[in-house]
Amino acid sequence: MANLFGRVPIGLRSAVNEGAFTRLTLILIAVVFLALFLIMPLILVFVEALRQGAGAYFEALKDPDALSAMRLTLTVAVIAVPFNIVFGLAASWAIAKFDFRGKNLLISLIDLPFSVSPVISGLVWVLLFGSHSVLSPWLQAHDIQILFALPGLVLATMFVTFPFVARELIPLMQEQGTTDEEAALSLGASGLQTFWHVTLPNVRWALVYGVLLCTARAIGEFGAVSVVSGHIRGQTNTMPLHVEILYNEYSFVGAFAVASVLALLALVTLGIKAVLEWRYGNQLASGHRR
Amino acid sequence: MASAGSTNSRRVIPGFGISIGFTIVYLGLIVLIPLAGLVLKSAGLGWSELYRSATDLRTVNAIWLSVWTAFIAAVINVPFGVLVAWVMVRYRFPGRRILDAAVDLPFALPTAVAGIALTALYAPNGWVGAYLEEWGIKAAYTPLGIVIALTFIGLPFVVRTVQPLMEDIDKEVEEAAATLGAGRFQTVRRVILPAILPAVITGFALAFARAIGEYGSVVFIAGNIPYVSEIAPLLFIIRLEEYNYAGATTVATLMLMISFTLLISINWIQAMTRRRFGNG
Numbered sequence: 001m002a003n004l005f006g007r008v009p010i011g012l013r014s015a016v017n018e019g020a021f022t023r024l025t026l027i028l029i030a031v032v033f034l035a036l037f038l039i040m041p042l043i044l045v046f047v048e049a050l051r052q053g054a055g056a057y058f059e060a061l062k063d064p065d066a067l068s069a070m071r072l073t074l075t076v077a078v079i080a081v082p083f084n085i086v087f088g089l090a091a092s093w094a095i096a097k098f099d100f101r102g103k104n105l106l107i108s109l110i111d112l113p114f115s116v117s118p119v120i121s122g123l124v125w126v127l128l129f130g131s132h133s134v135l136s137p138w139l140q141a142h143d144i145q146i147l148f149a150l151p152g153l154v155l156a157t158m159f160v161t162f163p164f165v166a167r168e169l170i171p172l173m174q175e176q177g178t179t180d181e182e183a184a185l186s187l188g189a190s191g192l193q194t195f196w197h198v199t200l201p202n203v204r205w206a207l208v209y210g211v212l213l214c215t216a217r218a219i220g221e222f223g224a225v226s227v228v229s230g231h232i233r234g235q236t237n238t239m240p241l242h243v244e245i246l247y248n249e250y251s252f253v254g255a256f257a258v259a260s261v262l263a264l265l266a267l268v269t270l271g272i273k274a275v276l277e278w279r280y281g282n283q284l285a286s287g288h289r290r
Numbered sequence: 291m292a293s294a295g296s297t298n299s300r301r302v303i304p305g306f307g308i309s310i311g312f313t314i315v316y317l318g319l320i321v322l323i324p325l326a327g328l329v330l331k332s333a334g335l336g337w338s339e340l341y342r343s344a345t346d347l348r349t350v351n352a353i354w355l356s357v358w359t360a361f362i363a364a365v366i367n368v369p370f371g372v373l374v375a376w377v378m379v380r381y382r383f384p385g386r387r388i389l390d391a392a393v394d395l396p397f398a399l400p401t402a403v404a405g406i407a408l409t410a411l412y413a414p415n416g417w418v419g420a421y422l423e424e425w426g427i428k429a430a431y432t433p434l435g436i437v438i439a440l441t442f443i444g445l446p447f448v449v450r451t452v453q454p455l456m457e458d459i460d461k462e463v464e465e466a467a468a469t470l471g472a473g474r475f476q477t478v479r480r481v482i483l484p485a486i487l488p489a490v491i492t493g494f495a496l497a498f499a500r501a502i503g504e505y506g507s508v509v510f511i512a513g514n515i516p517y518v519s520e521i522a523p524l525l526f527i528i529r530l531e532e533y534n535y536a537g538a539t540t541v542a543t544l545m546l547m548i549s550f551t552l553l554i555s556i557n558w559i560q561a562m563t564r565r566r567f568g569n570g
Contacts, residue, residue: 117503
């Protein structure tokens with residue numbers, strides 16, 4: 001080996017690069033590590049899902065409980081994500097375009113849900129609306145069901161996905177400053193027109209990026225919704241929870257079939273994300289530029 | 291730059307009231323009030339109750355298990371994460387872009403899916419688990435399995451924190467070091483490592499913090515035997531299902547205290563870095 005790679009004539013050897021052998025070894029270690037931890041689990045999902053053939057696979061997906069889990073997951077995401085989009089736009093507008101006291105504290109508070117364990121993100125809603133809570137008698141008197149029902153799932157999902165859109169928009173809008181808006185306003189545009197025709201186009205790819213990550217997490221969230229769901233089959237089971245139930249019943253083909261749909265969605269997410277970074281990287285917050 | 295011209299922007303740009311109003315109300319309703327409820331609940335338990343639940347042997351074991359496995363996983367992710375970042379930034383080889391995109395898989399793949407896939411992979415009859423079994427190593431259903439799942443979860447935190455800094459390293463500095471007679475190893479150790487060190491520490495802390503609270507990807511592979519392979523988030527779920535709110539809240543409070551301590555240290559590291567190097 002030393003003869004093959006070790007003795008490169010001095011003149012050909014760059015002082016600021018590693019030798020070919022070192023380079024190859026490092027690439028190999030990285031590839032093996034990524035294969036063991038990322039690629040193989042991903043492939044395995046599809047192999048296990050198709051283990052008993054395509055027929056069994058589609059049969060598992062057509063199961064009424066699986067279909068209802070897909071519908072519920074979609075419903076939760078469709079309600080939770082738009083709220084967080086409006087919040088992200090409002091928060092980034094306020095933070096990036098104005099100066100006020102406590103701005104840094106506000107930014108830290110927005111990131112707070114990221115540092116809370118998913119299961120605790122579920123617990124906070126149980127403590128607020130559960131049978132021991134102060135609100136419980138009132139909720140019961142009005143026959144409002146929050147926990148173990150759609151509202152609880154939506155609230156838990158909103159909590160977990162809270163920062164995604166805001167944290168993409170805030171740094172970008174801060175970099176962009178206020179000159180474009182000031183120009184539009186001085187030319188006679190209204191506030192809403194300025195926002196719609198100037199600010200929004202300026203941040204559109206960052207917004208798409210944030211919405212993408214927000215939606216992916218909303219669809220895939222497990223810990224938080226697990227705490228508030230109650231696990232009622234066909235009613236309060238989202239797709240990730242349905243995967244768990246099937247797996248624990250040793251219905252592996254079913255579990256991996258539903259999991260494969262989620263894995264496909266994750267792959268689509270990664271694909272769009274990569275395209276956004278390569279094509280529109282200069283229009284994203286600086287952390288994602290390539 | 292951000293503050294350029296903003297001294298008089300309050301008068302020019304409209305919509306401050308409504309946007310800050312919505313931001314604070316929504317933040318309050320979705321994040322602050324629910325979290326305050328948790329703090330109130332744990333304060334309401336009183337010190338003696340909190341102390342009693344916190345010194346419960348099963349709780350102590352679960353939290354300790356979560357902390358040390360998360361720590362080991364974050365430690366593993368430091369060399370491998372830096373290596374992956376280095377290979378992605380510096381080398382060109384077929385499949386690099388796809389692998390680079392795949393680094394974000396743990397962010398995109400639902401944790402439950404990752405959990406069952408890793409379990410099947412590292413189980414005694416799994417693709418990798420079968421090999422490990424021949425060597426007498428049991429991965430799934432032991433603390434080693436927990437470390438594997440947490441390594442999976444933490445990897446992108448280290449890679450994605452280190453990568454941008456690595457891209458920013460000026461090749462001229464390396465050339466200067468080489469011209470001054472430094473070997474490649476010395477250049478890496480004396481020039482490149484110090485430049486990325488703050489990012490490495492931040493990535494480590496982020497991976498560590500995330501791993502302590504991780505539930506979905508771990509619960510399938512962990513084995514879940516009390517005192518041995520039962521992680522804190524699982525014990526928390528068990529207490530909740532027993533309607534033991536005091537026990538559940540104690541575990542939650544302890545987990546929150548650990549992750550907030552880490553969060554504060556991350557902010558402190560980043561503030562220190564900005565002061566020393568001019569940017570984060």
